[in-house]
Amino acid sequence: MNFLEEKILLDGVIKEGNILKVDSFLNHQIDIDIMRQIAYEFQRRFRGIKISKILTIEASGIAIATLLGNLYDVPVVFAKKSETANSTDDKYVSHAYSFTHKKMNNVFISKPYMHATDKVLIVDDFLADGQAMHALIDLVHQAGGEVAGVGIAVEKGQQQGGRILRGEGYRVESIAIIDSMDWQTQTIRFRQQPERKLENAQLKAL
Amino acid sequence: MNFLEEKILLDGVIKEGNILKVDSFLNHQIDIDIMRQIAYEFQRRFRGIKISKILTIEASGIAIATLLGNLYDVPVVFAKKSETANSTDDKYVSHAYSFTHKKMNNVFISKPYMHATDKVLIVDDFLADGQAMHALIDLVHQAGGEVAGVGIAVEKGQQQGGRILRGEGYRVESIAIIDSMDWQTQTIRFRQQPERKLENAQLKAL
Numbered sequence: 513m514n515f516l517e518e519k520i521l522l523d524g525v526i527k528e529g530n531i532l533k534v535d536s537f538l539n540h541q542i543d544i545d546i547m548r549q550i551a552y553e554f555q556r557r558f559r560g561i562k563i564s565k566i567l568t569i570e571a572s573g574i575a576i577a578t579l580l581g582n583l584y585d586v587p588v589v590f591a592k593k594s595e596t597a598n599s600t601d602d603k604y605v606s607h608a609y610s611f612t613h614k615k616m617n618n619v620f621i622s623k624p625y626m627h628a629t630d631k632v633l634i635v636d637d638f639l640a641d642g643q644a645m646h647a648l649i650d651l652v653h654q655a656g657g658e659v660a661g662v663g664i665a666v667e668k669g670q671q672q673g674g675r676i677l678r679g680e681g682y683r684v685e686s687i688a689i690i691d692s693m694d695w696q697t698q699t700i701r702f703r704q705q706p707e708r709k710l711e712n713a714q715l716k717a718l
Numbered sequence: 719m720n721f722l723e724e725k726i727l728l729d730g731v732i733k734e735g736n737i738l739k740v741d742s743f744l745n746h747q748i749d750i751d752i753m754r755q756i757a758y759e760f761q762r763r764f765r766g767i768k769i770s771k772i773l774t775i776e777a778s779g780i781a782i783a784t785l786l787g788n789l790y791d792v793p794v795v796f797a798k799k800s801e802t803a804n805s806t807d808d809k810y811v812s813h814a815y816s817f818t819h820k821k822m823n824n825v826f827i828s829k830p831y832m833h834a835t836d837k838v839l840i841v842d843d844f845l846a847d848g849q850a851m852h853a854l855i856d857l858v859h860q861a862g863g864e865v866a867g868v869g870i871a872v873e874k875g876q877q878q879g880g881r882i883l884r885g886e887g888y889r890v891e892s893i894a895i896i897d898s899m900d901w902q903t904q905t906i907r908f909r910q911q912p913e914r915k916l917e918n919a920q921l922k923a924l
């Protein structure tokens with residue numbers, strides 16, 4: 513089991529309706545040590561791949577994206593959500609349905625911040641149905657840029673986002689993939705992934 | 719002139735209606751080097767003050783808060799905004815009027831993430847009328863915690879937020895304070911602050 517799977521078992525709470533609450537360390541309160549390890553793990557999994565920009569979507573992806581930008585020393589862009597954004601000359605606009613909030617969001621980036629020359633690592637805290645991720649990929653493509661990879665902290669493996677994205681040929685690296693969970697017994701089954709241990713010396717360099 | 723004032727003059731754009739756009743480096747695209755310098759400057763200005771937690775509000779404060787949490791090695795909390803949040807047993811709720819979006823937002827923190835023992839450094843990218851900052855301070859006080867300081871990247875010195883907060887006795891450190899700006903001539907006058915230079919050796923340690 514890796515550090516994030518261990519943390520999820522320790523501090524995550526499963527709620528009725530297939531909901532995993534990790535807001536004690538990932539998306540409300542931020543456990544800075546876990547976040548550093550997530551950033552470092554992404555850097556290692558995408559080693560050798562050229563990255564010119566980190567992209568995420570507001571709000572909870574920003575912490576991971578910022579620490580990763582700090583490691584790669586490249587700009588970070590966070591796409592914004594709005595109920596009312598229209599396509600204009602100065603921004604790329606895409607759309608994502610939020611199952612959490614049961615509404616369609618417009619997702620946009622100002623054009624000067626995404627280019628045809630960009631090789632973009634897209635990161636987010638969660639991947640479920642992949643709506644937000646497909647919108648981010650669409651924005652990169654509208655700019656003519658290249659998606660170098662997709663880095664996810666927690667993938668809900670029972671939902672279709674990861675399968676679709678991998679089927680489309682994207683390299684998706686999820687640090688923890690939940691294949692099933694049960695709120696009554698508070699048990700989680702993670703998809704088996706190769707073991708990787710971070711060295712203390714590597715962590716100190718973050 | 720300090721690094722942030724220089725960056726604002728270089729890349730900020732003044733729009734009609736006293737609006738300063740800094741989204742090329744601060745709140746849409748993130749210039750990671752500028753962000754690191756901001757975090758380091760806060761750490762230096764608040765040197766000697768005990769900090770147990772960094773607090774900000776979603777979304778654009780998260781990047782600064784995360785890098786600062788990384789420096790202090792303490793948890794980061796970002797308060798959430800919602801149009802519909804009610805006070806419940808499990809969260810502290812306050813209110814802030816957004817002049818940008820012309821609506822009242824509820825601002826809340828889940829109770830487990832703010833404690834009576836916390837000494838909180840509150841940070842944000844902008845300070846104007848201080849509505850959001852007063853909501854954050856209120857949340858800390860509801861939990862019985864202590865506000866150790868307020869760190870702001872860009873303060874709009876013509877608006878009342880900074881004056882009120884300092885009058886209330888809070889230590890407010892703003893890296894750039896704009897005393898006036900003129901969109902027609904694209905000129906900005908910053909409030910005079912003591913010069914502070916970052917050493918290269920200190921920056922490398924970030």
